[in-house]
Amino acid sequence: MSSPRFSIIPAWIVTDGRMKGSDLKVLCLLGTYTNKEGWCRRSQVKMAEQLNCGRSTVQDSLNRLAEIGAVEKQKVASADGRDSAHWYRVVLDRAPISDAFGAWEAEDQQEFGPISGDKSGTPPAGRPAPPAGPRPAPPAGPRPAPPAGSGPAPINDSNLTPPVERSEREPGLGGEEEENPRALERRFRRWWATWPTYAVDTETTARRAWLDLTPEQRKACEERTADYLATVKASGRKFSKAAATYLSERAWERLGEKDMQHSGQAPEPYTAYSRAGRGLLLAELLRPMRQLQLNKVEENIIETSPEKGGMIWRDKREKQGWPEAVKLIETTVQRRRFHVPQRVVELSKDFDKVKVGSDIWEAWQRLHFRRCWPWLPAPDGLEWMQFPRIVAHGESEADLDDAVERGLEEFAGRLNEGRGDDDAV
Incomplete structure (x- = not known):
């Protein structure tokens, strides 16, 4: 038996941002061996051999494809209770309307099936006969009626209609079709990238809440999220609302006219080299560290070389423990600016200028x-950086280390004044 020549996969998945690593290769491999109904039974070990990768890589891709909605899995248990090769189905754009299958089957029967009965149009068993009498004429219109014949009626299924024509034929939809899954996914990805907690939030839950909104609510969310975030920043409150919570509560609807006017004022942007920017950076670093876990590679390295554990954990904390702080540092290094809540601007006005390379700078x-915090590097030519004011007693390293610890504690205390436990850093 010759090898298959084609692979059938859904076109929308090719540009999906959630695809990683070998996902597309695994999907194409499944699409190569699908049967008429779209199902494929394939061993993960065999797939790994064909793709020249590990079985765990194939398994991770299959799980991710199932979560995205591109593949459906059906487990199969062997007689002795152990897992056997599963069935997989490549999910195409969306299920066609129920009448479409009947039309396709009728068309196949006419072209390939045996000739039986007379030409009077006797329906197959199990299907109701058409009502007696002449067929009603089609409604008048600019297009000529199709020629009469004994074959099945043309399939009017939007799955077979090109997107451009479909948007023209479906009234009430804008340039992006509201119920088009790909259009909704693109809009969700654009909105998701603007949400402050997206790096540590649950994307699947947020997407589900997004799809639960009505078209009008989604549009309002897109238009007013920036106003909501600006209002929260201007108030100086800690931002900790999950994206799914924001969407399900429709928090943007609670913005009053006063809030809208306030959020319309564009505050001055800063970098982390300024007093205000350093204040916001320290405020983010003073938050609890994000919960971290080692991946398989890191676990194997530590198991083989335990002495590398400290280095691996330090690197992980510095790069992933405080994602918002890392984002502020990256923004500054890229010579871009960010907005700082007015309250933090006020609290950081008394920061001292510290000479780069000095004893205090090194402290x-x-x-x-010591805290495994990411460090903001000083670019060439920068002579001064800003830090909370300290009162140094003595000039030894221990004295300076104690002074900067107390200076940081004093700033954290002022940052938390008048705020409840939920807002505390």
């Missing part, structure tokens, strides 16, 4: 190292 660097 602040040691504080960051």
